[in-house]
Amino acid sequence: MNAMTETGQKGFAAQIVSAIAWRSGSQMIAQLIMWAATFFVIRILDPKDYGLFAMTQSVLVFLSLLNGQEFTGALVRAPELTKTLIRQVFGVLLLMNGGIAVAQVLLAPLAAEYFHTPIVAQLLVVQAALYLATPFVSLPSSLLSRELNYKVQAKVNLGSALAGAATSLGCALAGFGVWTLVAAPMAAIWTRAIGMTIAARVLVLPSFRLKGSGAIFAFGGAMLLSSLLWLIQTQSDVIIGGRSLDAHNLGLYAEALFLAQIVTSKFVPPLNDVAFSAYARMQADRETTGRAFEKSVRLIMFGALPFYAGLALVAWPFVDVVLGPKWDEAAPIVRLLAVAMPFLTMQVLFAPATTALGHPRLQVWSAGAGAAIMPLSFLIGVEWGPVGMAWSWVIGAPLHLAITMALGVRVIGTSARGIGRAVLPAVLATGGMVVVVMAAEPMAAHMASLPALALLVTLGMASYGAMVLLVARPIIGEFVGLIKARRGVAI
Incomplete structure (x- = not known):
């Protein structure tokens, strides 16, 4: 070189x-x-x-x-x-x-x-x-x-x-x-x-x-179809629930989903915007794109996994403190949705990679799988109200991720094993955090919502940091590398 x-x-x-x-x-x-x-x-x-x-x-x-x-x-x-x-x-x-x-x-x-x-x-x-x-x-x-x-x-x-x-x-x-x-x-x-x-x-x-402009319409048409299928997946819950649930219960579900999708809907899309442009620039080198994809999965899940695990653990005091007592019924919905969201977060990382590398049809197939899995899940789950709708995510999201990975890993230049290695540090560190916070829950149960939330969040952050130092220290070096790259130094 x-x-x-x-x-x-x-x-x-x-x-x-x-x-x-x-x-x-x-x-x-x-x-x-x-x-x-x-x-x-x-x-x-x-x-x-x-x-x-x-x-x-x-x-x-x-x-x-x-x-x-x-x-x-x-x-x-x-x-x-x-x-x-x-x-x-x-x-x-x-x-x-x-x-x-x-x-x-x-x-x-x-x-x-x-x-x-x-x-x-x-x-x-x-x-x-x-x-x-x-x-x-x-x-x-x-x-x-x-x-x-x-x-x-x-x-x-x-x-x-x-x-x-x-x-x-x-x-x-x-x-x-x-x-x-x-x-x-x-x-x-x-x-x-x-x-x-x-x-x-x-x-x-x-x-x-x-x-x-044929090339524009060929690419845009494929993306439009995948967006249509994605829309069926993501909006079928409200369409199905809006006819079966009253406005109060639908509101509880909608705001619980808003809280649970904070990382996936608010922080991942900006990263995907940059990723699409970056993958398009290096689309001729599959080895490089594979390594880049694994690194992005590793770093994003490093932040997303502990957030969602923590949200599931502190759902009740969090909802009471942040939204107010009139929203307390949303707490069990938030807990279930937080369990499902790591799978959705990983799944949406595949789209910018496969499309930027010139394979929008794979995104169409992935979106089609979601459009079949999730509406069927919601049709069944709505019978048990907003909590049943949340269970639909818990069951459907992992299945959708598995199908998306099967379609996309080879095109991107990685493998299921490579992605597993990328996620493992976050899984181990988050697992340690979960054990510590769950051990403290009986003590927090006797507290008011605000001090209980403060205690559990503090313990969660401290234990996650300790676990990172113990089992995932190389990730710290990757973040340092990103900071150096920001200053123009090679990572």
């Missing part, structure tokens, strides 16, 4: 770590801002408000599938980027988002009738304006991601988080009820659309002539 190649590798490693630092760091700060507002608002609003909002989200998320986001991935993977290609993608985004905005307005009365709740129609009509901002977020984001430039995006995302949080707090205090949950994301996405367009300095005229 010549010096020039080594220098290039060092620079690329530093660029990736810098991208992760900006993307994940800004996401973490933005989430802290939003959570501060969210948990305050949760204590003001009723579970019924969240149940109503969840009903609208089942429609909103389904139509959002058609917002054209998948087509922007073609801009990231394109060997050569032209102005014509950018204009064509922008035209597709405008057409698709304008169309689904109109479709949502027309479908709103039908959705209200399905859920037997008239206000659902009003909520959906207003939320149709969200789609109109999407083209002005997606296009500049994809162009910046192609260059692994997440610094600009980070600043805009923080601004939009502040706008959303301020709107959420203001509306909740003003007594807007469920409309608070509509206004906050509206303020956030429009702030992000304006800020991203200005910051990225990309505002082109759209082109509706699609000649020569």
Whole structure:
């Protein structure tokens, strides 16, 4: 390997770590801002408000599938980027988002009738304006991601988080009820659309002539199909539960799922954004991509596994302290969902790798498996209420992960054994933490919620740190390596 190649590798490693630092760091700060507002608002609003909002989200998320986001991935993977290609993608985004905005307005009365709740129609009509901002977020984001430039995006995302949080707090205090949950994301996405367009300095005229764009539609079409199947998997719980459960119980389940999916839905996607761009840049070297994938699994599970195990252990005091006594019924749901989420976290790491390496069909097959497994599980589980819905995740998520691994490991350049070795340090350290916290639970049971939570969390963090030093010390070196790479030193 010549010096020039080594220098290039060092620079690329530093660029990736810098991208992760900006993307994940800004996401973490933005989430802290939003959570501060969210948990305050949760204590003001009723579970019924969240149940109503969840009903609208089942429609909103389904139509959002058609917002054209998948087509922007073609801009990231394109060997050569032209102005014509950018204009064509922008035209597709405008057409698709304008169309689904109109479709949502027309479908709103039908959705209200399905859920037997008239206000659902009003909520959906207003939320149709969200789609109109999407083209002005997606296009500049994809162009910046192609260059692994997440610094600009980070600043805009923080601004939009502040706008959303301020709107959420203001509306909740003003007594807007469920409309608070509509206004906050509206303020956030429009702030992000304006800020991203200005910051990225990309505002082109759209082109509706699609000649020569076959590659875009081939890639985007495969991703669209996988997104549709993924949507069936992730939204079937609300669609099934929304017709069988009342708004109160659906609200309990929806907020329990929100808590349990904090890592998977809030912190993993930013990492996957960077991973997709990075895998696309090194797609010709399967050995390198395999090692990179194993390392990403190891480091992500190093944080995710103890979080979910800890959440399962402290579910009751956590819910009581963070959400308030009126949400105590959600605690057993949170505990079960926390058990299932490590499997989902690992499963979603495969998508950016297989698609960036030119195999979107594998993601389609994986999403298809989830679209078959999870709705069937929910149809059975809903008979036992929201707790039964949580059990559906416990049973379905590991099975879905097994199928995804079987499809993807060879393409990525790794193996089930390699992934097992990557996860083992986190499993051992987390196991030690679980034993310590469970031993302290009888003592915490006689305490009030806040001191019990403080005791269990403190013991959990201390025991996990001790176990890492005992059985997983090399991971500390990997994190040190990442910090050095951030400064331009090879990892």
